[in-house]
Amino acid sequence: MSQAELRILLVEDEPHIRRFVRSTLEAQQWTVYEADCGQRGLVEAGSRQPDLLIVDLGLPDMDGVALIRDFRHWSQAPVLVLSARSDEGDKIEALDAGADDYLTKPFGVGELLARVRALSRRHARQQETSPLLSFGDVSVDLSRREVRRGGVEVALTPMEYKLLCALLRDAGKALTHRMLMQAVWGPGHTEDSHYLRIYMSRLRQKLEQDPAQPVHFITLSGVGYRFQF
Amino acid sequence: MKPNQLPSGRRLPMGWRYGLVVIACLLITLLTAPFRDTLELANAVMLFLLVVFLVALKLGRGPAVFAAFLGVALFDFFLVPPHFTFAVSDGVYLITFAVMLAVGLLTTGLTTSLQDETERVRQHERETRGHYELARTLTGAATIAQVEEAVESYAAHQQCRVRCFWLTPARQLDTGDSELLESHLLQMAFNSQQPVRGDADAGTPPLYLPLRAPMGMRGVLAIYPQAISAQDFLAREPLFITLASLLAIAVERLHYVDVARQTEIEINAEKLRSSILAALSHDLRTPLTSLLGMADELAGRPLPEAEREAARLIRDQAGAVHRMMTNLLDMARLQAGKMQLRLEWQLYEDVISTSLQLLKPTLAAHPLTLELAPDLPLLRFDAVLIERVLCNLLENAAKYAPAGSPIRIHAYLEDGFACLAVSDAGPGIDPAHLERLFALFERGEAESSKPGVGLGLGIAKAIAEAHGGSLRLSATPGAGTTACLRLPLGTPPALLTEDEHEPG
Numbered sequence: 001m002s003q004a005e006l007r008i009l010l011v012e013d014e015p016h017i018r019r020f021v022r023s024t025l026e027a028q029q030w031t032v033y034e035a036d037c038g039q040r041g042l043v044e045a046g047s048r049q050p051d052l053l054i055v056d057l058g059l060p061d062m063d064g065v066a067l068i069r070d071f072r073h074w075s076q077a078p079v080l081v082l083s084a085r086s087d088e089g090d091k092i093e094a095l096d097a098g099a100d101d102y103l104t105k106p107f108g109v110g111e112l113l114a115r116v117r118a119l120s121r122r123h124a125r126q127q128e129t130s131p132l133l134s135f136g137d138v139s140v141d142l143s144r145r146e147v148r149r150g151g152v153e154v155a156l157t158p159m160e161y162k163l164l165c166a167l168l169r170d171a172g173k174a175l176t177h178r179m180l181m182q183a184v185w186g187p188g189h190t191e192d193s194h195y196l197r198i199y200m201s202r203l204r205q206k207l208e209q210d211p212a213q214p215v216h217f218i219t220l221s222g223v224g225y226r227f228q229f
Numbered sequence: 230m231k232p233n234q235l236p237s238g239r240r241l242p243m244g245w246r247y248g249l250v251v252i253a254c255l256l257i258t259l260l261t262a263p264f265r266d267t268l269e270l271a272n273a274v275m276l277f278l279l280v281v282f283l284v285a286l287k288l289g290r291g292p293a294v295f296a297a298f299l300g301v302a303l304f305d306f307f308l309v310p311p312h313f314t315f316a317v318s319d320g321v322y323l324i325t326f327a328v329m330l331a332v333g334l335l336t337t338g339l340t341t342s343l344q345d346e347t348e349r350v351r352q353h354e355r356e357t358r359g360h361y362e363l364a365r366t367l368t369g370a371a372t373i374a375q376v377e378e379a380v381e382s383y384a385a386h387q388q389c390r391v392r393c394f395w396l397t398p399a400r401q402l403d404t405g406d407s408e409l410l411e412s413h414l415l416q417m418a419f420n421s422q423q424p425v426r427g428d429a430d431a432g433t434p435p436l437y438l439p440l441r442a443p444m445g446m447r448g449v450l451a452i453y454p455q456a457i458s459a460q461d462f463l464a465r466e467p468l469f470i471t472l473a474s475l476l477a478i479a480v481e482r483l484h485y486v487d488v489a490r491q492t493e494i495e496i497n498a499e500k501l502r503s504s505i506l507a508a509l510s511h512d513l514r515t516p517l518t519s520l521l522g523m524a525d526e527l528a529g530r531p532l533p534e535a536e537r538e539a540a541r542l543i544r545d546q547a548g549a550v551h552r553m554m555t556n557l558l559d560m561a562r563l564q565a566g567k568m569q570l571r572l573e574w575q576l577y578e579d580v581i582s583t584s585l586q587l588l589k590p591t592l593a594a595h596p597l598t599l600e601l602a603p604d605l606p607l608l609r610f611d612a613v614l615i616e617r618v619l620c621n622l623l624e625n626a627a628k629y630a631p632a633g634s635p636i637r638i639h640a641y642l643e644d645g646f647a648c649l650a651v652s653d654a655g656p657g658i659d660p661a662h663l664e665r666l667f668a669l670f671e672r673g674e675a676e677s678s679k680p681g682v683g684l685g686l687g688i689a690k691a692i693a694e695a696h697g698g699s700l701r702l703s704a705t706p707g708a709g710t711t712a713c714l715r716l717p718l719g720t721p722p723a724l725l726t727e728d729e730h731e732p733g
Contacts, residue, residue: 016519020526027529058511084514088571088613106518106551108525108544159727194574194607194722201576212581212599219579222571222613 006030006120009050011041011067012082013060017105021054024109025116038062045071052119055099056082057090065090065097072098078119082107088222092176101174101226118228122172133168135216135229138207140168147207154206159184163199164207167217167227176224200225239289246288250296253280258303265308273308274329277301281333285340293341297333301326359386360471367479376479380450383472387465388457393440393476395448402449415449422446424470433459436466438473442481450476502565510558514551521547552624556684559617563691570614570695574607574721577640577649583612584619591624594632595653602641607721614692615714618700621685622651622712630655630709646698646715653711658704689714 008025012018013036022032033048035041038059045053053071057064068079081094081102091102100122101115131143137150145161147154156164166183167175177193185195200219204211218226241249257280261273277300285293305315309322317323366379377393384391394415397403402419404412410428418425418437427435433454440447450473454462521544528540562568578601585592626636630653637652689712690700698716 014515014519017515017522020519020522024522024526027526084511084518105514106521106547108521109529110525112522157727192722195724197575197579197607198724201578204578212578212601213585214582218586219583221580221583221616222611 006052006116007033007048007050008052008054008116009033009035009041009044009048010054011035011038011044011059011064012054012056013037013058014056017056017082020109021112024112028113038064038067041067042070045075049075051077051123052116053077053079054082054116055079056084057094058084065094068094068097068099078123080115080119091174091223092178095174095176095179095223099174101172102223118172121229122170125171136207136209140164142168149207156203156206160199160203160206163196164203167225171227171229174220174224174226178224180224196225239287241288243291246292247295249288250280250284250292250299253284254296254299254303257300258307262307265312270304270308270325273304274325277304277329278332278336282336282340285337286344290337290341293337294334297330297337300333301330304329356468359383360475363472364475367475368482370479370483373480373483376476376483380472380476384452387468388455389462389469390453390455392451392453393448394451395480396446411451415451418449419446424466433457433462436462436469438469440473440477440480442474442477444481447477447480447484499565502561506558506561506565510554513554517547517551517554521551553684555617556621556688560684560688560691563688563695568614568695570611572609572611572696574609574719575612576607577601577605577647580612580616580619581638581640581649584616584623587616588620588623588627591627592636595627595630595634595636598635598637600637600639600641604642605640605647606718608647608716609719609721610696610716611692615696615716618689618692618714619649619651621689622714625685625712626651626653626655626710629653642718643715645718647718648713648715650711650713652709654709657706657708657710658702686712 006025006028008030010018010021010025010032012021012034015036018034018036022034025032033044033050035044038061041055041059044050053068053075055064055067059067064081068081071077071079078101079099081091081099082105083091083094083102084105091104094102100119103111103115131141133140133142138154139148140146141148142165147156147161147164163180163184166180177196178190180196181190181193184199185192189195200217201211204214204217208214208217216228218228220226254277257273257276261268261276265273281293281296281300284296302315305317305322305326306313309325310318363379363383367376370376370379373395380391380393394405394407395403402416404415407415414425414427414437418439422439422441424439425437427437435454436452438450438452440450450469452469457465524540524544524547528537528544530537532540559568581599581601585597623636623638630636634654636654637650639648639650639652641648641650686700686702693700693714693716696716698714701713701715702710703713704710
C-alpha cells in the first residue's frame with residue numbers, strides 16, 4: 001500500500017463532518033467511501049476492503065467500539081476513531097478494541113491528515129524488516145541493542161530499552177497505559193502506571209531535544225502515549 | 230365527666246332529687262298503707278327497698294341513702310303497728326328496720342360504685358377514642374397548620390388551650406413573641422427534654438411539654454388550663470404527655486415527607502441538568518466540528534488571501550467557542566459535583582508538554598521559559614483536568630500580556646505543595662481585584678475587548694480545590710501576573726529499582 005493510492009472508508013452519521021473530511025482526504029488524491037451508520041459501515045468495509053477505516057464513536061445504530069471489534073476480526077487495516085466525547089474512558093475502550101489512534105472533535109484539517117499519514121506509514125513500515133531505525137538525531141539498531149544520539153552511544157537501562165522497543169514497534173499508534181505496562185512490565189503490573197511515567201520521563205531526558213516539549217514521545221492526556229517518528 | 234354523658238336523673242339539681250325521693254317514698258307509703266293489715270309487711274319492705282335501688286340507680290348515692298332512712302322512718306311511722314308513731318310494739322320490727330336499712334345502704338353502695346366504675350370505663354373509652362381520633366387526624370395531616378388545628382380542637386375538649394412552638398431553620402427553639410418568663414420556661418423544657426410546670430401565681434400553672442420525636446426534638450407544646458380545676462389538670466398530665474408525643478411524631482413525619490419531596494425535586498433537577506449537559510455537549514460539539522473543519526479546509530484552498538484569512542478567522546473563532554463551551558460544561562459539572570476525578574500518580578512534565586502542544590498557536594507570539602525543579606515527585610491528579618488548569622492559565626497569560634513579552638512556567642516544591650506557576654509580563658492586576666477575579670464571569674477589565682468569558686480562572690480554582698490544592702494569584706501592577714497551582718504532595722507508591730523488579 002502506498003500513500004499515493006489510499007482507499008479510506010469513513011463511517012460517520014453527521015453529513016457536514018462527512019463532507020469536510022471527505023473533501024480534505026480527496027484533496028490528497030485518496031479514494032473515500034462513506035457510510036452513515038454502523039451496519040452500513042460493516043457492509044461497506046466488507047465489500048470495499050479499505051486501507052484505512054475512520055469511525056465516529058457516536059453512531060446512531062450501534063456502538064463504534066462494537067464496529068471496530070467486528071472489523072478487527074478479519075482486517076488488520078489501521079482504524080482511526082473520531083470521538084465527540086471528552087471522556088477518556090471511551091477512547092481507551094476503542095483503543096483496546098483495536099483502534100490505532102483517535103481524534104477528538106473538533107479537529108482541524110492538519111491534525112486529520114497527520115494522523116491518516118502516520119497510520120498509513122505505520123502500516124507500510126510493518127512490512128519492512130530492517131533492524132535500523134532513526135528519529136531526530138537518534139538512531140536505533142535493534143539487532144545490536146544499540147542506541148546512538150548524534151553518533152554517541154546512549155546508555156539505556158534494560159527497562160528503558162524495553163520500553164523504547166515497545167514504543168518503536170507500535171510507532172504512530174496510540175498506546176494506553178495498560179498496553180505499555182503489559183508489554184514492558186508484564187501482566188502483573190498493569191495498574192502500576194507510575195513506573196511508565198517515570199521511565200517515559202527518563203527516555204525523554206535521554207533522547208528528546210527538548211524533554212519538556214517532546215516531538216517523538218507524545219503524551220496523550222488520560223489515555224497513554226504515542227511514539228512518532 | 231362531660232355533663233351530657235350522665236344518666237338523666239343525675240342532671241337534676243340536688244333539691245329536686247331529694248324531692249323526688251320524698252315523693253316516691255310517700256307514694257309507696259300511700260300505696261301500701263290501705264293494705265297494712267291484710268298485707269305481709271315484708272312486701273312493703275320490698276317496695277321500699279326497690280325505691281332505694283331505683284334511686285341509687287337514677288339519682289345517685291346521697292338521695293339513695295336518704296331514701297333508705299326515709300323509707301325506714303315512713304315504714305315505722307305508717308305501717309308498723311302501732312301506727313302514726315315511731316314507737317314499736319314488737320321488738321322483732323327493730324331487726325326488720327336494721328335489716329331494711331342495711332340492705333338499702335348496701336344496695337346503694339353496690340349500685341353507685343358499679344355505676345362509678347362503668348362511668349370510669351366510659352370515660353376511659355372516650356379518652357381512648359379521643360386519642361385515636363387525634364392520632365388519625367394527625368396521621369392524615371399534610372401541613373403543620375392542620376396538625377396545630379387538630380391539637381387545638383383536642384385540647385378544647387379538655388378545656389385547655391394549647392400553643393405550639395416549633396424550631397427555627399437553625400434547629401433552635403422559636404419562642405415567638407412569648408414573654409421573657411415563658412420563653413425561659415419553653416427553653417428549659419426544650420433543653421431538658423422534660424415537662425416543665427409554669428408559674429403558679431395566676432391560678433393553675435400552664436404545662437410546657439417537650440416535643441421529642443425518635444429522630445430529635447421538634448419543639449415545645451404549651452398547655453394553658455382554661456375551665457378546668459387544678460386537680461383535673463394535674464390528673465390529665467399523662468394524657469397531655471401522650472398528646473405531646475403524638476404531636477412530635479406527626480411533625481417529624483411531616484418533616485421527613487418534606488425532606489423526601491425536596492430530595493425528589495433535587496434528583497429530578499439533577500437528572501434534567503445531566504441530560505441537558507450531555508445533550509449540549511454533543512449537540513454543540515457536532516456543528517462546531519463541522520464549522521471548524523470546513524473553515525480549516527477552506528483556508529487551505531488556493532483562494533485569494535483575504536478569503537483565506539476570513540476562513541482562518543472563522544476557524545479560530547469556532548475554536549474559541551469550543552473552548553468556552555468546554556469551560557462552561559466543566560464548570561456546570563464541577564458545580565453539580567458531577568466531576569469524577571481520575572486520579573493517577575504522574576508528573577507535572579506530562580501535563581506541561583501536552584498543554585504546550587495544545588496551545589502552540591496561541592503561544593506562538595510569546596517566548597517561553599520553562600523551569601522544572603529537578604526533585605519533583607510523582608503527584609496524584611487527573612491529567613485531563615490539570616491540563617485544563619494549565620491551559621487556562623497559559624491562555625490568560627497569552628491573552629493579557631502584550632505580544633512578544635515572555636511567559637514563564639515554573640514548577641517547584643514549597644511547604645509540602647507542588648507548585649506550578651505561570652507568570653506573564655502583562656499589565657498585572659490591581660490587588661483589590663484579585664479575589665473577585667475568581668468569581669464566575671468576572672474579568673480583570675470591566676469592559677474588555679479580549680475574548681473569553683472569564684470562566685477560566687474560576688474553573689482552574691474549582692479543579693485545584695477538587696484535588697485538595699489551591700490556586701493563587703499574585704500581581705504587581707505594571708509588572709505582570711503570576712498564577713500558581715498548588716497541589717498537595719502525597720505519598721507516592723514505592724518505586725522498585727530495576728534490579729528488584731526484574732531479577733536477572
